Amino acid sequence: MKLNRLVGRLAALGLAAHACAVLAQSDTGAKLERVEVTGSSIKRLVDEGALPLEVITADQIRQKGLTSAEDVLRSLSANAANANNAVSSNSVFGQEGDRLAGGGAYANLRGLGPTGTLVLLNGRRLSNQGTSGGSVDLNAIPLEMIDRIEVLKDGASATYGTDAIGGVINFILKRDYQGVQGSVNFSTPLTGPRGKQRKVNLTAGWGDMATQGFNISGSLTHSSNDILRGSDRPWALGYQPDRGLAPDTSSSPFFANIIGQANSALTTAGSTIGTTDTTKYTVLNALALTNQCAAVPFGVSQLANPTVLSGLGYTKANSTYRCGTDYGRQYMLSAPSQTTSGVVKASFNLGKDATGFVEFVGSRYYSLGEFTPYQFSTTALGLNTTVNGKLYDHGADYPVDGPYYVNMKALYGANQFDPTKPIAYRLRMWDWGYRVLGNESVNDRLTAGVEGSFGDYDYRVSLARGKASGYQEMVDGYADTTKLVNLLASGVYNPFLLPGQTQTAAAMQAVEATKVHGRLAGGSTQVDQLLANISGPLMKLPAGDLSFAVGTDLRREFYGYSGTQTYSCVSSFSPANMAATNSVMGCPGNASAPDMTRNVGAVYGELLIPALKSLEFDVALRYDHYQQVGSTTNPKVGFKFTPNADLLLRGSYNTGFRAPTPQQLNLGTVQLATTGSFADPVKCPNPTGNNDPSCQLNSIPYLSGGNAKLKPEKSRQGSLGVVFSPARDMTLSMDYWQIKMIDRIHNLTPTQELQNYSVFADNFIRDASGNITLIQAGWINAGGSMTKGLDLTGNWTTTLGGNKLTTTLSATKMISAKEQLISSTPMIQYVGQWTNTTLYLPWKGSLTTSYKMPTLTTTLSANYSSGYWDEDHTTFTTVPELQRRKISKYVTFNLVGTFTGVKDLTLSAGILNLFDRDPPFTWHDVDNAVGTGWDPRVADPRGRTVQLTASYKFF
Incomplete structure (x- = not known):
């Protein structure tokens, strides 16, 4: 009933707009093109900074030496240093990793996680990654065909619905491309042979929309990245005891x-x-x-x-x-991968003011996750x-x-x-080689639609189907338990x-005979989406047009995950594990999620109200209904005040929500095992320095999986900012923002339960002797969080030597990021503190200067990540100086030059990490988060790297 009433009201608003159309006609009959801005459904003549929107053009991406969507997102100050890439999510180690991430890379605006950031392509949704089902894999984005990226650093649930609490990243494709162009890109670190990256692209387009009434364009890109291991970098040592690091x-x-x-x-x-x-x-x-x-x-x-x-x-x-x-030295620093992506788009005129289009976007990404050889103890199988x-x-x-x-x-x-x-022993399986998992992710989307205008009104209707699939397979290093x-x-x-000795040929043949290869599990997602909206002027007000937009967003979402069915993944030689069907030592097993389809229906409306010539309000309201989850209504109110041409004040208040993903709701229960050592909080209440073996527990089973009772996350958020021009051709902005959330969806880990044992004591199952035999973990609705920050941007253009010099600044100051595990636990401050997943760095930013001459553009960019407190080792050691330390800041410079002095040929050369800055040292190892002696959430392991690009336009 609520949905019907809201539809009726929005329809009435649309009819009123149609009735007032005559009031909105231009006196001269001439029309200026209106554009749609990410974060609003109303087209307008220009975006004057009403929204905290960061726009990154294709030229800027190229001049900074960025070659993938993941590179671009990692460079954004608003994107938190996170574990959402192929290296950091390579998660055999640690309980907090997303074991279904599939080697993908994900956005994480404001540190709210990938599921709190909405990723769009041309304003429409892609299907979420096939195995995790939670968010869009950035590897599905065809960067070579991107015209610009619009990053809305504000909540947008009132416009786009779920996932948009942290913000929106909208990748905009090129339009009306003509000609044929090929390009190649190659980069190689100068500090060693590994870590090379290659990319080739062919883009072609035919037809002029203005004169011929059609355009057909397409782009095909293939890239490959080589592996980089800890043994390839002298600083990637897991044994540095003088600095507090030992395996x-x-x-x-x-x-x-x-x-x-x-x-x-x-x-x-x-x-x-x-x-x-x-x-x-x-x-x-x-x-x-x-x-x-x-x-x-x-x-x-x-x-x-x-x-x-x-x-x-x-x-x-x-x-x-x-x-x-030294298993940190064995660990993968950069993942080997192969990516093929493509775009085909046909646009055609359907009359004077209407354009139809059909668009296909597809990608295939395959990466290898490489882990250290497995270790076992023979003692698990008694005599x-x-x-x-x-x-x-x-x-x-x-x-x-x-x-x-x-x-x-x-x-x-x-x-x-x-x-x-007989001799009982513990061995790392070096002769079996690295454990290698292959991860494939395929993502396709087909879209058809019509965009146009009648009079002063703009409309858009589109129908899209996105499909994604993925699987994980054992490539090497895994053994049949019984064999x-x-x-x-x-x-x-x-x-x-002993040193210099090797296994006999017969022994190695026997080792090979124990190995297991095959597919572990796979999943798929699908999203069918119908989008329709209309916008335009509603009536004349003294200060200008009162504009509106109304629309609907209807979706059907599908998710299914097979789980590990063919094999039984075990971690020890117990009789039960050996008797299991197709028992494999050390593989990462996961439970299944049943096939699930849910319908999502939404209607929304927006008003742009010019109260004064210098004061404008933007009011939006959206109603969503999620099958299995429920309904929600979210408003947003924003304003823009321009007292003079050099000063703009802006602000917004909105509510948001995020529905739990099908995986979080329906994933079955799987038994895993803890990594590293921990103390029993009952038997050893003061474990530091206590070397009683009963205090140190290893490989304790725990249960993890979905929770059908999860509720949506909810948020209240606001921002207040100022944009001003202190000098000619200089613009500076400062925006304060905060996000308060309740019912955060959180994957509860054994580590967190141990840290809050009094709260979760019932989740620890004990035997008659009081020994922990099982820990219950998994997805829960956690307590609340409060995140606050300050965004700073600047842009200055001037003339130097008769040529154009442009300098841009983008920085984020994280003021506070407090979270509570559940409502009965205290808020904990995480800014500047080491965590297993997202790092809330106090400062993150970039400063870029480009000098453009007629045939040569040179760009120098600096990237800054502030230091933070290292992993707390208070319970690791009794030596005070080895308990707490600060990780140093990380600053790198990139220098890229682009030459266009030869017709149709563009040559680019760059040096990334110009001064060969090593990653700052950290004393954590991969038992707690990926990376030993360094942190892949912050640093690039390649070192000084040369990058070369050549592009030629054939016609």
């Missing part, structure tokens, strides 16, 4: 760490070494005993761990003779265990009669080592390699 790992890549286990060669009590040392060591490694941990690839000593990571259970007894793996009718009398331990059995007593003086028993245990139990594989 939290118990596995070794070559000679396995021999660990204590009942009925094994090394008992749980450990063994003394030699005749004078009375310490009983619970972990033994021949490389550590001979001071050779670093003599093998990626091997490191753990002698520093009892100091750097004393709070995590490292002691003299378990670290002195244990080797570790004399029967699985599927087969007896494992030594479990997975190395058998006494095996050809590579190491007598630690005879060779290295381990007095309590019993060579008559792996059989290989280990046979003794054919040597887990005790």
Whole structure:
């Protein structure tokens, strides 16, 4: 009933506009073209800064050396430093990562997450990424065909509906392109051979709308990026104990760490070494005993761990003779990928004032996510265990009669080592190679519509279907659990390699036979959208035309996700895991989400009210109804006051909402395992420095998945700004904004539950002895948040030496970003603080200067990210100087020159990161967020990079 009443009122408003059409006719009969601005449905002659809108042109993108939509978004000051790219979301590690991100890249305006930013192409929606179903993958945007990008840094739920709390990013395609043009782009880091990027494009267009009445244009682009690993950069070290960084790992890549286990060669009590040392060591490694941990690839000593990571259970007894793996150095710094995207558009006149169009946009993105080799302990499979009718009398331990059995007593003086028993050990699976996941994402959209005018009224009608699909597959590094245990139990594989040794050919053949390749899971999304609106003058007022817009937005959204069905992903050699169907060690399993279709209906209206010649109000109202979620009505009121030609005051107030995604509502429950170590908050209320093994828990199962009871997020937000011109050809602006949210949709993690144990105690399942056996996590409606900030922009154009010099500034000061986990917990300030996901940097900005001569344009751009507090290591160590530190700021410069002195040929050369600035050091490792010793949410790992572009227009 509410929808019917609102439709009736908006229809009446439209009829009134038609009745007043005669009042809106121009006296002279001449018409100036009105344009539509992102954030408003009313076309107007010019945008005079009523909205905090940042426009980035294709020329600016090229002159800054940006080659992808992800590059452009990362350069925006309003886009938070976030974990929404192919490297940072490479999320085997950490509980907060989006395991369904599919290697994609996503926008994150104001730090409200990808689902709080609406991404449009020509003002219309694309289908969300196929596996996550939550937001648009930026890899689906064909940047080579983009004319400009309009970034609305204000809430826009009253105009566009859900997803627009943080703002709107509208990619506008080129129109009426004529001719044929080809271009190539190549970039390579100067600090090493890896990390190259290549791109080729062909764009063509035929027909002139003004004289021939039609235009057909298309563009096809293919790009490829090479992998860059931690081993390719000297600063990407996971073992820098003098700076507070050491790997939290118990596995070794070559000679396995021999660990204590009942009925094994090394008992749980450990063994003394030699005749004078009375310490009983619970972990033994021949490389550590001979001071050779670093003599093998990626091997490191753990002698520093009892100091750097004393709070995590490292002691003299378990670290002195244990080797570790610098898995941060093994980690992927830049993802290898292949992208093909294209656009085909046909426009044609349908009369004097009407244009029809058909538009197809398509992309295919394939990337590899590469992880360090998996690690396992043989102790999970007890001795004399029967699985599927087969007896494992030594479990997975190395058998006494095996050809590579190491007598630690005879060779290295381990007095309590019993060579008559099998050896229990922990190994990182170096011989199986890196775990590699392939991620494919396909996104297509077909749109047809009519745009035109009658009299002074503009209308737009379009029908679009967007479809996206994606899948994840195991490419390398994963092993069949049963085959792996059989290989280990046979003794054919040597887990005790010394420097210079390798596996036999027979062992490597056996290793290859255990590997599993195949598709894990896939998903798809679809959005069908009918958009229709009309806008124009409603009546004459003393100060100008009262203008209106009314419209409707009807959508049908689909999402489905298969989950991991063919394989059972496990993390240990337990009898139950071995008995599981197609059990695979270490793969990332996910539950399924049933196929779901929901309808969304919306009507909206907008009024542009000129109260005075110098004062204008913009009032909008939108009603949305979401199947399964409910209804919402959101208003927006804005004003623009121009007391003189050099000063403009503006502001807005609006409410917003974001409906939960189908994945968040319907994804099934999956059992995962925690990473790193944590202390039981009941048994160990003060874990710092407590090295009781019962205080340090590893790989605890937890449940995560959808929540059908989720409510929409709601927001109240406002902005107040000033735009002024202190000098000729100079414009400066400053906008204060704040966003208050309630019922935030949040993926509750075990880490957060541990930090707030008194609130979530019921989510920890314990056995009869009080040990944690399971943690319940997953999507919830969290508490509220308050985000505040200040946007600064500037533009100055002057003449220097008879040529044009243009300088632009864009910066964001994050004043506050407070969040509460649930309503009963306190607000926590995150600005300038390390987090697992989004970083709320106190300052982020860019300053660009371009000098344009007749045939040469030179651009120097500076990018600034302020420092912030590093990960809190108070519970990691008892050493005060290793508990808290500040990460330094990150400033880089790009220099790009473009030459157009040869007809139809454009040549561009640039140096990115001109002064070869290394990423600032951070002491976190990939157990908590991607990146070891550096942070991919802030820094570019390539270093100084040369970029070359050539473009030729054939005709």
